[in-house]
Amino acid sequence: MSTANSSSSAPQLQPPGCSIEAALEIVRDRWTILILRDAFRGIRRFDDLRRDLEIPRAILADRLRSLVESGVFVKRQYQQRPERFEYRLTPMGMELSPILVSLMQWGDRWLSGEEGPPRLLVHEPCATEIDMSFYCWTCEEAFTPSQISSQPGAVTARTLQSQPALQSQPALQEGDLKNSGATKS
Amino acid sequence: MSTANSSSSAPQLQPPGCSIEAALEIVRDRWTILILRDAFRGIRRFDDLRRDLEIPRAILADRLRSLVESGVFVKRQYQQRPERFEYRLTPMGMELSPILVSLMQWGDRWLSGEEGPPRLLVHEPCATEIDMSFYCWTCEEAFTPSQISSQPGAVTARTLQSQPALQSQPALQEGDLKNSGATKS
DNA sequence: TTAGTTGGTTCGCAATCTGAACCCAGCTAC
DNA sequence: GTAGCTGGGTTCAGATTGCGAACCAACTAA
Numbered sequence: 302m303s304t305a306n307s308s309s310s311a312p313q314l315q316p317p318g319c320s321i322e323a324a325l326e327i328v329r330d331r332w333t334i335l336i337l338r339d340a341f342r343g344i345r346r347f348d349d350l351r352r353d354l355e356i357p358r359a360i361l362a363d364r365l366r367s368l369v370e371s372g373v374f375v376k377r378q379y380q381q382r383p384e385r386f387e388y389r390l391t392p393m394g395m396e397l398s399p400i401l402v403s404l405m406q407w408g409d410r411w412l413s414g415e416e417g418p419p420r421l422l423v424h425e426p427c428a429t430e431i432d433m434s435f436y437c438w439t440c441e442e443a444f445t446p447s448q449i450s451s452q453p454g455a456v457t458a459r460t461l462q463s464q465p466a467l468q469s470q471p472a473l474q475e476g477d478l479k480n481s482g483a484t485k486s
Numbered sequence: 487m488s489t490a491n492s493s494s495s496a497p498q499l500q501p502p503g504c505s506i507e508a509a510l511e512i513v514r515d516r517w518t519i520l521i522l523r524d525a526f527r528g529i530r531r532f533d534d535l536r537r538d539l540e541i542p543r544a545i546l547a548d549r550l551r552s553l554v555e556s557g558v559f560v561k562r563q564y565q566q567r568p569e570r571f572e573y574r575l576t577p578m579g580m581e582l583s584p585i586l587v588s589l590m591q592w593g594d595r596w597l598s599g600e601e602g603p604p605r606l607l608v609h610e611p612c613a614t615e616i617d618m619s620f621y622c623w624t625c626e627e628a629f630t631p632s633q634i635s636s637q638p639g640a641v642t643a644r645t646l647q648s649q650p651a652l653q654s655q656p657a658l659q660e661g662d663l664k665n666s667g668a669t670k671s
Numbered sequence: 672t673t674a675g676t677t678g679g680t681t682c683g684c685a686a687t688c689t690g691a692a693c694c695c696a697g698c699t700a701c
Numbered sequence: 702g703t704a705g706c707t708g709g710g711t712t713c714a715g716a717t718t719g720c721g722a723a724c725c726a727a728c729t730a731a
Binding site for chain 1: 514596632
């Protein structure tokens with residue numbers, strides 16, 4: 302995508318090589334996310350995935366291949382004669398869980414019908430419900446997206462001097478919520 | 487997708503009407519997520535989005551229309567003569583931020599090059615870095631996805647009695663990480 | 672008058688998705 | 702020993718979707 306964008310003189314809010322774009326090259330589409338959801342539920346085999354998702358075989362084969370290539374899954378032989386394989390999440394794959402949990406919680410909050418969320422996610426040892434909203438350890442308080450700002454990460458001092466616009470700036474900006482339509486509970 | 491799946495006698499890990507699937511009907515594809523990323527960066531106008539993302543006009547028009555329909559954006563006229571519009575995040579849209587932050591942090595951790603993440607997200611008042619990993623308030627400790635379990639939400643007592651498999655069960659299962667390929671830092 | 676801006680729509684071609692059919696190795700029942 | 706099943710795919714034709722380019726409409730500025 303937008304790699305050749307250097308002619309703009311506007312402050313570059315997002316450096317080239319945005320991590321979201323990079324992540325999206327691996328988490329490509331809806332099917333990929335549903336495959337990951339099933340993987341977290343312990344479904345590991347081609348045919349089980351196919352049956353559960355009702356996904357076309359060619360698409361499933363393609364997505365599994367590309368997820369193995371990118372290191373999200375490992376393909377392991379679980380029996381010989383006949384050869385049979387399963388797909389397991391690597392540590393890299395396991396760490397995709399916050400994305401799935403966020404999606405699920407957003408769906409629960411904004412899209413579930415009258416009956417409320419079909420299932421709750423809880424911390425197993427104590428059964429406390431999981432909440433993926435933002436919390437600051439230093440201030441000891443929850444905060445909203447509008448309080449998030451973005452700072453240069455591993456940027457060299459030289460880069461910073463030549464690009465003052467890269468210094469701290471709000472990352473997420475709140476829309477004008479007063480006149481907006483959707484609200485809930 | 488898999489709506490007609492009631493004939494299976496296996497324990498139904500995910501009830502029909504999964505919130506992740508529901509969320510994916512709105513957060514449809516890569517373009518939608520990139521539009522949302524830009525919205526959080528304060529980009530609100532058709533042409534600014536088009537330039538920044540280098541997205542085909544027809545796709546952008548279509549995605550904006552559908553995001554307005556689903557209540558993620560509001561379309562607001564910001565001038566008359568000629569009529570000009572902008573797209574702003576509703577509260578529903580603002581709450582998509584954990585998904586974007588999770589994607590970004592995963593990309594930072596697993597896909598960034600030698601130089602590390604291009605930017606850090608911080609809590610503005612205190613500049614503490616934002617961390618979207620799991621934390622339990624009751625146990626006062628961070629935990630891994632394997633400690634997440636899933637419990638029935640608003641399920642009636644009758645449903646529960648007739649479907650004992652719906653009771654508490656692990657939601658996210660860890661792969662066999664010992665033999666897996668990818669590890670980092 | 673001409674060019675530029677903003678916010679689109681229309682069109683034809685290209686890429687991708689989809690269901691159905693097929694393949695193949697090994698196993699199992701008859 | 703052969704018909705049929707299972708698991709894990711590939712191949713193929715047709716439908717859907719994506720895409721760039723061109724065009725449109727309403728206005729402004731030079």
